[in-house]
Amino acid sequence: MIPRLPIRIRLALWFFAVFGVATVALLAACLWMVHRSIVELEANELQERVRSVQRFLEAQPPKEALSSQQRACAVFGVTHGGKWLQIIDQDGNWIYRSIHVAEMYPRLALPQELGSGGTIFQYSAGDHQVRALISPITVYGRRYTVQTGLTLNKTMAILDDFHRQLLLLTPIVLLLAAATGYTMSRRALSPVAAITAEAQRISDKNLDNRLPALGTRDELADMSETLNQMLDRIEAGYRSVREFTANAAHELRTPVSLICAETEISLAFERTAEEYRETCESIQQESVRMGKLIDTLLALARADAGTELLYMEVLDLNELVRDAAKKWAPQFQKASIAYTVDESSGDPRIFGDRASLRRLLDILIDNAWRYTPEGGMVSVIVWRDGHQARLAVRDTGIGISSNDQPRIFERFYRAGRPQNGGHPGSGLGLALAHWIAEKHHTSVEVTSDLGRGSCFSSSFICVEEAVPYARTPSIQVGAPG
Ligand code: ADP
Numbered sequence: 001m002i003p004r005l006p007i008r009i010r011l012a013l014w015f016f017a018v019f020g021v022a023t024v025a026l027l028a029a030c031l032w033m034v035h036r037s038i039v040e041l042e043a044n045e046l047q048e049r050v051r052s053v054q055r056f057l058e059a060q061p062p063k064e065a066l067s068s069q070q071r072a073c074a075v076f077g078v079t080h081g082g083k084w085l086q087i088i089d090q091d092g093n094w095i096y097r098s099i100h101v102a103e104m105y106p107r108l109a110l111p112q113e114l115g116s117g118g119t120i121f122q123y124s125a126g127d128h129q130v131r132a133l134i135s136p137i138t139v140y141g142r143r144y145t146v147q148t149g150l151t152l153n154k155t156m157a158i159l160d161d162f163h164r165q166l167l168l169l170t171p172i173v174l175l176l177a178a179a180t181g182y183t184m185s186r187r188a189l190s191p192v193a194a195i196t197a198e199a200q201r202i203s204d205k206n207l208d209n210r211l212p213a214l215g216t217r218d219e220l221a222d223m224s225e226t227l228n229q230m231l232d233r234i235e236a237g238y239r240s241v242r243e244f245t246a247n248a249a250h251e252l253r254t255p256v257s258l259i260c261a262e263t264e265i266s267l268a269f270e271r272t273a274e275e276y277r278e279t280c281e282s283i284q285q286e287s288v289r290m291g292k293l294i295d296t297l298l299a300l301a302r303a304d305a306g307t308e309l310l311y312m313e314v315l316d317l318n319e320l321v322r323d324a325a326k327k328w329a330p331q332f333q334k335a336s337i338a339y340t341v342d343e344s345s346g347d348p349r350i351f352g353d354r355a356s357l358r359r360l361l362d363i364l365i366d367n368a369w370r371y372t373p374e375g376g377m378v379s380v381i382v383w384r385d386g387h388q389a390r391l392a393v394r395d396t397g398i399g400i401s402s403n404d405q406p407r408i409f410e411r412f413y414r415a416g417r418p419q420n421g422g423h424p425g426s427g428l429g430l431a432l433a434h435w436i437a438e439k440h441h442t443s444v445e446v447t448s449d450l451g452r453g454s455c456f457s458s459s460f461i462c463v464e465e466a467v468p469y470a471r472t473p474s475i476q477v478g479a480p481g
Helices: 006-057 065-076 154-203 219-268 271-307 317-334 354-370 429-439 467-471
Strands: 086-089 094-097 119-125 128-139 143-153 310-316 338-342 347-354 375-383 388-395 447-448 453-461
Touching: 006 128, 006 143, 006 154, 065 094, 065 143, 086 467, 119 271, 119 375, 271 429, 317 338, 317 375, 317 429, 338 354, 347 354, 347 453, 354 388, 354 429, 354 453, 388 447, 429 453, 453 467
Parallel strands: 338 375
Antiparallel strands: 086 094, 086 143, 119 128, 128 143, 310 347, 375 388, 388 453, 447 453
16 A cells, blocks of 8 residues: 655645646746747738838839839848848739849749738748748739748747746746745644644643643644643543542442451450341441442443443333332331322323332432431422423431532532431432433432421423323433443
8 A cells, every 4th residue: 555645745745736837837828928929029020011112112103113123122132121022013023032032932923813911931041040921012003912021040049048048947946846835834734743742642641731732823723722622521531530430449448348347356256146146237238238339330330331221111200109118118117207208190101211210219218318317207299390290309307508519419429427327328329310310301409408408309201292202112222231
């Protein structure tokens, strides 16, 4: 395969080719115009000579052919114009005959043998190139043929000189064009070289480096700025992945350390069956917590990678909260928290993924349970609001400060202390809830008063409004993985 030439060389070649073709075309046009002007000048000169012969003949008294001959010899014999001149009348009488032409043209056409206009032609006479005009004229009713000529030697010498100089100049101009093209493209592309060099230096170790700001306010400056913005996004993404990994490792280390500590302590001495049971229970709790944490981490990792699968189907929100109530009722009862479920009297059917919406509901109910003290109250409510079905989990718990509210959906962000001995949490639940809501074209909204309670809610478009979805029995969101 032929290697592709660098852009600067290609640009220089293009410049050279275009400039070269333009130069050659211009020179050819110049030459043609000069030639044409010279030919026109010569034709005019020849016509002028014919006219001067006519003026001369008109100045002669009529019917004096002989004296005309003598006078013509006297007039034209000494002038340059007479060197290539011949004049003959309609009866074949020579009025004037140049010896230079006589040998070459022993016979000159009579005027009646010629057409009305003159004829221009060229011939060589010894060392001379002559351009000649044969033209009929009429003076006082008599007709004459005039042949006159011009030597081209001087003109040809000038033209030859002109050609030679052009031939010499052309390669110089073309060389200059090539050099200029190369220098210009090099200069124009030098910022690209700077950007390439800097881009090659950037790796995952120095993602905070940026490409040079060109400050030229042109396309290359735009490109550099756009690439820098892209680097900003890559750096932010890379940083968040690093933080996610570090936080995940930290979160997993805590239950593992607890399990290790529990087992070490219980194995250090002989224990009663009751004590062993307590240790096992504690280990089981930590294992369950660790299992949940790993589930959430995996779900978020799949969400980030775009491989979390959602199976969209028609769901009844009433049914969803009823199922959740069955699972959560005993825990609320144990914690002495009043727990109510208000189903919608209207049709709250929506289009969604059952498992992930159930997960979202569990996250919100779990939080409500953990952050509501004994004697409090948690309500799960479903209702129709126009074309929307709304879902809310309301509690009378510790609430969230207005400073924390914007941040609680960030990964690993924790604000409040869990109540009734609930597990401390990982700060990942709401991040996952947010992602699930987004995949259902909605969001999780929070309203909260510190010390008085919180309400988390989401709105979903009802199934009769989601016609395009409703017609499809099941679609998958996310790439299979
Ligand atoms: P965690 O596992 O810590 O609960 P989440 O992402 O579910 O993580 O919640 C993030 C933070 O939001 C919690 O640490 C808590 O401070 C606050 N929060 C969430 N739900 C409630 C609630 N119902 N009442 C009070 N604070 C809450």
